[in-house]
Each structure stands twice: as structure tokens, then as C-alpha cells.
Amino acid sequence: MAQLRDDCFAFGGRLIPLDDALSQAGLQFRRENRPGDSVGLYDALDRLASHKVESTEAVPPHPNSAVDGYAVRFADLHPGEVTTLPTDGYAAAGDRPEPLPLGHARRILTGAVLPPGADTVFMDEDVGFPDTAANGAAVELPPGLKVGANARAAGEDIGVGDTLLQPGQRIGPADIGRLASVGLQSVAVLPRLRVALFSTGNEIRDPGQALGPGQVYDSNRHALAGLLERAGAVVSDLGILPDDPDRLETALFTASGTADLILTSGGVSAGDHDIVRRVLERRGEILFWRLAVKPGRPLALGRFGDTPVIGLPGNPAAAVMMFHVAALPLLRVLEGGSLPRPLSVPVVLDFAHRKKPERIEYVRVRVAPDAQGQLRAEKFPREGAGILSSITWATGYVALESDRLSVEPGETGQYTAFDWTFSAGRLKHLDGGPHDG
Ligand code: AMP
Ligand code: MG
Numbered sequence: 001m002a003q004l005r006d007d008c009f010a011f012g013g014r015l016i017p018l019d020d021a022l023s024q025a026g027l028q029f030r031r032e033n034r035p036g037d038s039v040g041l042y043d044a045l046d047r048l049a050s051h052k053v054e055s056t057e058a059v060p061p062h063p064n065s066a067v068d069g070y071a072v073r074f075a076d077l078h079p080g081e082v083t084t085l086p087t088d089g090y091a092a093a094g095d096r097p098e099p100l101p102l103g104h105a106r107r108i109l110t111g112a113v114l115p116p117g118a119d120t121v122f123m124d125e126d127v128g129f130p131d132t133a134a135n136g137a138a139v140e141l142p143p144g145l146k147v148g149a150n151a152r153a154a155g156e157d158i159g160v161g162d163t164l165l166q167p168g169q170r171i172g173p174a175d176i177g178r179l180a181s182v183g184l185q186s187v188a189v190l191p192r193l194r195v196a197l198f199s200t201g202n203e204i205r206d207p208g209q210a211l212g213p214g215q216v217y218d219s220n221r222h223a224l225a226g227l228l229e230r231a232g233a234v235v236s237d238l239g240i241l242p243d244d245p246d247r248l249e250t251a252l253f254t255a256s257g258t259a260d261l262i263l264t265s266g267g268v269s270a271g272d273h274d275i276v277r278r279v280l281e282r283r284g285e286i287l288f289w290r291l292a293v294k295p296g297r298p299l300a301l302g303r304f305g306d307t308p309v310i311g312l313p314g315n316p317a318a319a320v321m322m323f324h325v326a327a328l329p330l331l332r333v334l335e336g337g338s339l340p341r342p343l344s345v346p347v348v349l350d351f352a353h354r355k356k357p358e359r360i361e362y363v364r365v366r367v368a369p370d371a372q373g374q375l376r377a378e379k380f381p382r383e384g385a386g387i388l389s390s391i392t393w394a395t396g397y398v399a400l401e402s403d404r405l406s407v408e409p410g411e412t413g414q415y416t417a418f419d420w421t422f423s424a425g426r427l428k429h430l431d432g433g434p435h436d437g
Contacts, residue, residue, distance in 0.1 A: 015292035017402070018360055022329055025287055025301045026339040029308045034336045036188035041176050046232050047189035048335050049165035057182040058155035063114045065091075067150045070105040070127060070139050071118035074147040083141045090135070091115060105139050114151055121150035158182060168337035170232075170423070190336050195228050196255035197221060198238035200248065200267040200276055201314060206240060219388055220265040220312070220319045227323050228263070230422055231331055243273040249283055256307035261334055263327060266314030269298035276300060276311040284309065292359035292402065295385035296322035301330075308334060315385035321362050321397065324421045342421050344414040347375040347398070353407040355400055364394035367415055377415055396420070 036050025065071060071091065077083045088104035091097065093111030100106050100117040108114075108121060122141050130139050158164070164178050165171065171187065179187055199221040207217050218240055228235045238255060241248055248267075255262050267276035268289055277300050280286045284304035289311070291299050295318035300311030310327050312319040329339050347367055355361045365377035377398055380390040396417035400407065407413065 015290050015297065015359060016288050018291050018293050018326065021288040021291055021299075021301060022326060022339060025308075025330055026333045028287060028303070029330055029333050031334055031336050034190050036190055038186045038188050040186050041180055041184070044171045044176055044179070044187050044189060045173065047171050047187075047192070048232075048337060049167055049169045049171060050188045050190045050336070051165075052163060052167050053165040053179070053184075053187065055158050055160060055162045055164055055182045057158070058160055059158040059178075059181045060152060060154060060156070062097075063154050064093075064152050065108045065110055065112050065114060065121045065150060066152050067121055067123040068109050069121050069123040069150065070141070071100065071108040071114055071121050071151075072105045072141065073100060073102070073117055074120045076103050077120075077141060077145075078143070080143050082143065084138050085141060086136055086138050088135070089115075105141065107135075119151060120145060120147055123150055168335070193233045193260045193331060193335055194236060194258060195233040195331075196236045196238055196259035196262045197224055197228065197264075198251060198255075198262075199240045199265050200243060201240070202243045202273070204240045204266070219316045220314070223316065223320055223388070224263060224265065224312070224323060227320070227328075228331075231328055232335075233261075233331065243267060243275050245275050245279050245282075248275055248279045252279065252283070252304040252309070256305045259307060261331065262304065262307055262309045263312065264309065265312040265319045268300040268311040268313060274298075276309075280304060280309060280311070291326075293322070293325070294355070294359055294361045295383075296326070296362075297359070299326055301326075313385065316388040317364070317390050318385040320388065320391050321364075324397075324418060325362060325399075328421055342416045343423075344399070344416045345375070346412045347377045347415040349379075349398065349407050349411050349413045350376050350409055351379040351407065352409055353379065353400070355405060357405055358402050360402055361400045362397040363400060363413075364390040364396075365398050365415065366393060366395050367417075375415070377413065391418075394418070 085103060085105040087107055088101055089098060089106050091106055091108040091112040093109060095112055097113040097115050100115040106115050106118060122145060126142060127139055165175060199218045203215045204218045205211055205215050225235050225237060236259060238251060241251055252262060264276050267274045277286060277289050280300060280302040284302055286300055286302040289298060289300040291297055296313050298313050299322050302309050312322050332340050353363060364380045367375050367377045370376050380393050396415055398413040398415050
């Protein structure tokens with residue numbers, strides 16, 4: 001069959017499946033034993049743990065009451081009938097526990113340590129909120145409660161020796177809460193990635209400059225800076241470079257001195273001005289630059305000296321899509337983690353779609369539940385790789401695998417939310433990383 005000139009996928013060589021390219025680049029980019037910094041809990045949010053952290057404390061530290069009510073010794077109850085016990089004392093959260101005399105019930109509030117001897121708590125609702133003002137007043141305890149009811153065991157949340165953080169794990173707000181709950185004030189984290197970011201193209205201008213004929217504003221660098229920041233990187237903004245190999249080479253050389261990663265956009269396809277790819281070929285190394293994905297086929301993965309370089313496509317929607325599916329996973333590898341697999345869920349596709357074989361297509365979709373609670377995906381009406389509006393409209397993407405050539409309304413597809421790709425440090429890993437299982 002003749003290849004059509006407008007099929008931009010028709011030219012030159014084999015297209016590499018994205019997963020293969022990422023796995024191989026992941027091996028090349030792998031950083032092990034990056035030294036950690038110790039940070040206070042307030043600075044730990046979204047950082048990656050550099051070491052495994054195990055608890056030396058139990059949480060809660062002592063058995064305590066889960067409710068407001070009356071603590072008793074289960075053995076004092078009459079099986080199958082109401083038991084009436086005199087009350088003795090009062091236990092609130094923070095009080096030092098006093099032993100419970102035989103045959104008594106103790107007024108107890110939520111969080112109070114169970115008095116030694118007590119093992120079971122009747123909640124106020126089950127004993128009809130008796131007048132508790134008078135110490136010694138009797139309380140009627142109905143039958144039916146199990147031993148240990150409404151009592152929280154010491155260590156039921158966290159036991160001594162339990163894992164609080166795995167190496168490489170992204171630290172979330174509840175993780176910080178768990179560290180605090182065992183009394184830790186600081187945690188060892190991996191250093192943030194330093195990413196040098198620039199755009200390429202003679203036609204690219206910064207907002208604030210006047211646009212000449214044929215020129216466009218730089219949307220990529222601004223969108224990518226935000227994505228990098230959300231990913232936890234420290235961004236060094238190197239501006240816009242013209243399509244000039246010498247200037248590019250100088251910029252790459254300078255950036256490679258301080259950055260852990262160089263991220264560019266534009267200049268990676270097969271055109272005359274596609275200098276990022278050519279300079280890397282000449283002065284560094286190109287691992288891949290033709291991937292079997294749409295949008296985003298021209299994506300250069302390589303290095304300049306020892307510094308990894310990810311050359312994203314120039315088309316703005318392709319640049320952002322490829323950031324999510326290619327750059328972000330590799331960022332995690334460079335940080336010292338392993339290659340994450342994005343979380344996806346099945347959704348009903350409310351659209352028809354045709355695609356070419358042998359490449360994954362990321363269809364930008366908006367997902368919402370229907371009246372039955374079933375998630376349904378709509379696709380953005382315009383598919384071009386330059387249409388950044390598709391990304392702001394979409395909530396995420398549906399990945400259509402290589403061998404799937406068409407979609408009819410009502411079929412199912414695998415959906416990934418853009419926001420979920422950022423939590424990838426907590427999710428399953430392609431290569432059996434630390435959080436598998
Ligand atoms: P390229 O990959 O350099 O061939 O660029 C592909 C398309 O994306 C061209 O239309 C460029 O003008 C456009 N483009 C490249 N870089 C940017 C950028 N930083 N911001 C907006 N559009 C861009
Ligand atoms: Mg260009």
C-alpha cells in the first residue's frame with residue numbers, strides 16, 4: 001500500500017513501543033544510593049523517603065476506650081442477662097489509669113486509658129445515658145456485648161517494627177501523620193531533582209514580547225514548569241533557544257554541569273530544524289527518538305555527557321501528554337525510585353474512534369459518572385497534537401493499545417486521570433520496585 005504524504009508516521013525506521021523505551025531508558029537513568037537529607041515533618045510533604053523507616057513505638061501506646069461510656073471487667077457480667085454494677089471513679093483522656101476494683105464499672109471517655117483490670121466498654125447509647133454525676137451510682141449493663149468491645153488495643157494501628165515508609169516512597173500527608181504518631185520529628189528524604197528546562201525554535205517568543213510574522217508564544221515551557229513543580233522537581237528555567245546547534249550545544253553543556261535532567265521541547269522530529277536530536281546524536285547519545293505513540297511520536301530520550309535529556313515534542317498537547325506518560329515515570333527513576341505504572345480503571349467509551357496499528361494512542365477524554373454511577377468517557381472533538389485546549393478540557397486519557405484499531409460507543413477502555421500520574425510514586429511499579437504487592 002502506498003504511504004500517504006500526510007501520514008507523518010510513515011517515514012523512517014521502526015517505531016519503538018513506549019514501554020520498551022521507558023524500561024530501557026529507566027535502566028540507563030537509574031540512580032542508586034542517592035544520599036538523603038534529613039528534613040522536618042513540615043518539609044517532608046511529597047518528598048521521597050531515602051530509607052526504610054520502621055516504628056520503634058506502638059500506636060496507640062496503651063489500650064484505650066473508643067467511646068464515652070463504662071469500662072468493665074467482662075468476667076463481672078452475668079451472661080445473657082442485665083448486670084447492675086456500682087460505678088467507681090472517672091477516666092478521661094490523658095488521666096493516669098487507676099485499677100478497676102472487682103465488680104465495678106468505671107465512667108470512661110473516648111481516648112482514656114483502659115483502667116487495669118477492665119477489658120470491655122459499654123457505650124453511653126447502650127446504657128441509656130445514666131446520670132453519672134454521682135460516683136457510686138449503679139449502671140445497668142445489658143447483655144450481648146462481646147469481650148473487648150469498644151476497647152482499642154495497644155498497637156492496633158502501628159506495631160513496633162511496622163514499616164512506616166519504604167525507600168523511594170512518596171510521603172503523603174497521612175504518612176507524615178504516622179511518623180508524628182510514633183514521635184518522629186524528622187525523616188530522611190532523597191534530594192529533589194534539579195531539572196533544567198528550555199524551549200527550542202526560531203519562531204518561539206516569550207509572553208510579553210511582540211510577535212512577528214510566523215512567531216508563536218512559548219506555551220510549552222510554562223506548562224512544563226508547572227508540571228515539573230507539581231512533580232516535586234526544582235526547575236531551572238533556561239528560556240528559549242533558537243534552532244542553532246552551537247548555541248544548543250553550549251546550553252546543554254552548561255545545564256549538564258548542574259542539572260540532574262535536561263528537559264526540552266521542540267526540535268526532535270525529522271525536519272531540517274530538528275536540532276535537539278542532531279546535537280544529541282553528535283555530542284551525546286540518543287537512546288530513542290521515534291516512539292510508537294500518538295500524540296508524541298518524536299520524543300528523544302538520550303544524554304549529554306552523563307546528564308539524561310528528555311526532548312519532548314514541540315506540539316503543545318503532545319508535549320504535555322508525553323510529560324505525563326514518559327517524562328514523569330523517568331523522573332521517578334532518576335529520583336531513585338523504580339519505573340511506575342500509571343493507575344488506570346475501566347470506563348465506558350461514549351465515542352467512536354479509528355486508529356492506526358502498531359502504536360498506542362492516548363485519547364484525551366473527560367470522564368463523569370452517569371445516573372447509574374458508571375464512569376463514561378467523552379473524547380475531545382479535535383485531535384491535533386497542537387491543541388492544548390484538549391488537555392485543559394480533559395480529565396485524563398484513555399490509552400488505546402497497539403492492536404486496537406477502532407472503538408465503538410459502548411466499548412470499554414482503560415482510563416488514567418492526569419492527576420493520578422503524579423501519585424505514581426505510591427503505585428505499582430513496572431519493574432517490581434519497592435511498593436509491589
Ligand atoms: P517542532 O517539534 O519543533 O517541529 O515543533 C512542532 C510544533 O510545535 C510547531 O508548530 C512549533 O511552532 C510548535 N512549538 C514548538 N515549541 C513550542 C513552544 N515552546 N510553545 C508553543 N508551541 C511550540
Ligand atoms: Mg521547532
